[in-house]
Amino acid sequence: MIYLDYNATTPVASEVLTAMLPYFTDKFYNPSSSYPEAQEIRVALSKARSDVATLLGTVSESIIWTSGGTESNNWALTRSLWYWGGQRRRILISAIEHPSVMETALALQKDGAEICLIPVNGDGMIRLEELDALLDERTALVSVMLANNEIGTIQPIAEVAQRAHRVGALVHTDASQAIGKIPVNVSSLDVDLLTVAGHKVYAPKGIGALFIRPGLDISPWVWGGGQEHGKRSGTENVPGIIGLGVAAQLANEWLNHGGPSQQTMLRDQLQNDLMSSISHCHVFGHPTMRLPNTLAFAIEGWTGAEVLAACPELRAGTGSACHSLTDEGAPTLRAMGFPADLARGLVRISLGRQTTAAEISRAAYLLIQAIKSRN
Incomplete structure (x- = not known):
């Protein structure tokens, strides 16, 4: 896990x-x-x-x-x-x-x-x-x-x-x-x-x-x-x-010991792997003014729940843990102007201090293989 x-x-x-x-x-x-x-x-x-x-x-x-x-x-x-x-x-x-x-x-x-x-x-x-x-x-x-x-x-x-x-x-x-x-x-x-x-x-x-x-x-x-x-x-x-x-x-x-920059490198590694391997992958949030641990994305034709169900080894979110998704999708994405079908696809990956490079590589592999297996 x-x-x-x-x-x-x-x-x-x-x-x-x-x-x-x-x-x-x-x-x-x-x-x-x-x-x-x-x-x-x-x-x-x-x-x-x-x-x-x-x-x-x-x-x-x-x-x-x-x-x-x-x-x-x-x-x-x-x-x-x-x-x-x-x-x-x-x-x-x-x-x-x-x-x-x-x-x-x-x-x-x-x-x-x-x-x-x-x-x-x-x-x-x-x-x-x-x-x-x-x-x-x-x-x-x-x-x-x-x-x-x-x-x-x-x-x-x-x-x-x-x-x-x-x-x-x-x-x-x-x-x-x-x-x-x-x-x-x-x-x-x-x-x-x-x-x-x-x-x-x-x-x-x-x-x-x-x-x-x-x-x-x-x-x-x-x-x-x-x-x-x-x-x-x-x-x-x-x-x-x-x-x-x-x-x-x-x-x-x-x-004070470089934690945020190290976390940003891992987050960006995962983002780059997904964007280079999966077509129609959308990343949300400001490109630079963003938490170093957070990657929010959606893949056209998939709901967030479907993506995570296809990767049972991963524990991630489909939005806020305190914000239930509706038929309209993630409220944050809807407020940002994204259509409901894309908002329903939100997957939120959030890293912690214990997250390793090996885990990020494994997560990228699991996500890419799951998406490609259906497409």
């Missing part, structure tokens, strides 16, 4: 698991308690918060723990609207957002918010001129994902933020797919809110974070005992937080 679905989820890194295990047994204490053993847990949580902050280029106080990307996105959208106290009711989101952003926006629309979709071009890049046309003093929030989970296109978030801030709007980016794959610095991006999902970066499922720009006083997500600076009450998920902190350290090391 060759696993090439790392955009859906990653395995927990061995270093992460090792660091987490004591907090299920010997170090089980509640960090809100006052005795020394509990305070040691509190210190460990502070270290993890610092590690995540370092990965994002920010201060520890701006990192708030959540249960994952979906919660962080829900929090960012709903509380950004509350922030304006009814003075601003317009939210702009890209047409290719993750369901946790899209569905939250639709729910807010039922409560009176005005939701506007920012169109994208054929590479999946938002149309900045369309963003400019939608922005005005009614805009409460602009939310655009940093990197798309299906095609890998990386958005010009700094330019989005510059435009949005001109009219006083807040800016949120869902960076779930980008964290640990490319450098992410909240100061360079100039965002007010940023989403982190642990299980996309070799930490466990059920842990994530929301970056909140220092000085931005958005409403709490959960009220109670006052944990997380009063923003998200409830006893902390200590093992998960410890794991995410270690995962952040590992991500920094990987990014």
